[in-house]
Amino acid sequence: MQAMGIDHVSDTDKPASPDGPIQVSFPSLAQKNPMAKAWNEVFRDMGYKTTADLFPTQSAGNRCYTAAINPQTKKRMSADSQYGEPASKRPNLTIITEATVLKILFSGSSPAKTVAKGVEVSIDGETYSITANKEVILSAGAFHSAKVLELSGVGEPNRLRNLDIPLVIENANVGENLQNHVMCMRTFELDQGVKVGDGIQSLACLPLQDRAQQKETFDNAPPVTRNEKDFYDVVRAIFDSPDEASCSMFMTFIGLPNFASLGVMQSMPFSRGSSHIVSSNPDDKPRIDPRFFSNPLDLEIMAYHLLTLEKLPSTGPLSAFFKKDGQCIPPNTAVTDLESARKYLRENAVTTYHSCGTAAMLPREKGGVVDQDLVVYGTRNLRVVDASIFPVIPQANPMSTVYAVAERAADLIKGVGA
Known part of the structure; x- marks a missing residue:
């Protein structure tokens, strides 16, 4: 614990099993860095x-x-190497590459629950139908799972009708509720000879420091619409707890000698976007509208956190490593007050590629696409198993949550603990 600079490990939290398929390690220890x-x-x-x-x-x-790197072998752990490769050796699994799913094939019609009887795919320019003996499992990610559902006739009726796609199941929630984290970097000059190390080195998850300031920010926010209220209330309740974070801050090296980057990332944005097909052609990419900062609360909360981040290079022990009055990248971009912080965020914030939520596990009337067993509403045997089922985005990198969904889905499919 001393080598890692750890103050405590909570007695209420069980340590990760050393026997799990995905191993993690600590790339930056206080003793070494x-x-x-x-x-x-x-x-x-x-x-x-x-x-x-x-x-x-x-x-x-x-x-x-932590990084998903085995501390003994120094090799990166991934779903492909730790799950896919062992499974590929099973006699009951066939993996077909260079195949495009055209649509899911259904029998039966609404309002009765329809049955997914298979999928239609294109392989080397030829179209094939693959029949399902039991169920169809869709796992194409936040953008393409929603896309395949809409191509298959599951979605908002007018959208599908305008694209000449026969409606199978009406659900306007498909492709909605898109969420993603936004992050922003500040790069500062280091004192001569200071080394940061490769990749992310340190991480902290923070609420707004001034609780009265946070309450005032929420109280002055524009009213939310009726459709947004449930989502807003959930995120607001999390942020109201002083034990829950509204951002993550991190330190990293981005390849510029004598510079270190500090970053701030949203934990749970209030803004939500959408992803929808634009034609009935499976090769066409969906139209993605992330709607970053569409809720002004996101910009305001990030601006307060960016001001805190700006002070870190001159704060306490860290000030010994950063050059006093050193250069910033981009140059001439001082963040001194809320207005300059908002401006910097509008011009420099970027996506974290943590997209999720477009086939949310919620009650159907609350915006849901799948139920608690991950079965698509209106079907008997079509499940979605990926990050698109998240009703609310996890507060940091969603990788471990994606693995948890997959593990739970495996139990549901096998009938274990259902």
């Missing part, structure tokens, strides 16, 4: 202990950054 140690000390002074818990009971706090 003085900047990581200084980072921990800065956040300790703010009142946040450093924890090594992989699944803490609260999101707010300083973290020992």
